[in-house]
Amino acid sequence: MSLIYEARWLFLDGALTTIKITVAASLLALVLAFIAGLARLSPFAPVRWVALAYIEIFRGVALLVQLFWLFFVLPFFGIHLEPVFTAILALGLCNGAYGAEIVRSAIAAVPRGQREAACALNYTRWQTLWKILIPQAVPLMLPPFGNLMIELLKATALVSLITVHDLTFQALTLQQTTMRTLEPFAVVLVGYFLIALVITGLFRAAEWRVALTGGRR
Template sequence: MSLIYEARWVLLEGALNTIIITLAASLLAGAMAFSAGLARLSSIAAVRCIALVYIEVFRGVALLVQLFWMFFVLPFFDIHLEPITTAILAIGLCNGAYGAEIVRSAISAVPRGQREAACALNYTRLQTLWRIVVPQAIPMMLPPFGNLMIELLKVTALVSLITVHDLSFQALTLQQTTMQTAAPFTAVLVGYFLIALVITGIFRLAERRAGVGLDRGGLR
């Protein structure tokens, strides 16, 4: 325990970097998920094809390979990214591809009658999407998105392999410098668990509020 106390600022720095990467990558993943998910439902074949290629490529290649490719190969094309920027891009794009299928399936699950009712009210396709379909699809998206964000948090441990000073990197550094294993990795285990606990709580609260909104709106 004395080692954890002495290294508390180092571990806190690692925790802060992990949180920053998780939040930034989650925002990127969310943006890509909605963009690609909606594009998969487009009436334009080229748009659907582009979205499908993005989804299949980033889901079909291991995240570690994507990290290494962005970090070690892009410089050969004169594209130099900071390690933390590489981490955010790789994790965000990869998880966005998984999130796109969540968005697509949730929107597809909204009953067709809702679209037909909107059409009868002279809503445009865009109005129907954002005023009728998406508000009903969001409660269906939240549980899988919560799981996806927990997975996103856990894969941030890989960024230590490209020299990002996250929790895992700091634990490895402490282990190598002090030759103690149990204390630093136990501290990191607890750190990841606490962050995941906060994420879970936020999504459960969002699920309850989204459900109340639907009940009051008479959409269920």
């Protein structure tokens, strides 16, 4: 316990860095997910192809490889990225690709009759999308998006390998300097669990709010 107390500021700094990266990467992932997910439903084939290429590439390549490419390989081409920015970019791009399929499948799951009703009301394609389809698809998106954000949080442990001083990095540093493993990684275990618990609570609250607004509560 004394070791944990002495290193409390290191762990706090690491936890704040982990939270910062998780929040920023989550926002980027959500934006990319909606852009790519909607692009997959575009009537224009080139737009669909570009979105599909992005999704398949970033889903098909390991996140660790993406991190290493952005941080270690791009400098060979004269592009130097800061470690934290690299972490946010890689996590956002990777999870945005997974999120795009959540958006696409949720919108596709809206009953066809809703589209036909919008057509009968003479709605444009964009009016149908934003007034009819997306509002009904959001409740379907929230549970898988909650799982995706927790997976993103857990994936932040990899950013320690590109010198980001996150929670895992601080635990590894402490373990190497003190040769004690139990205490540092017990703190890491509890830290990630508590952050994941907050994410779960936020998404459950969002689900409840959406259900309440939709008249199902």
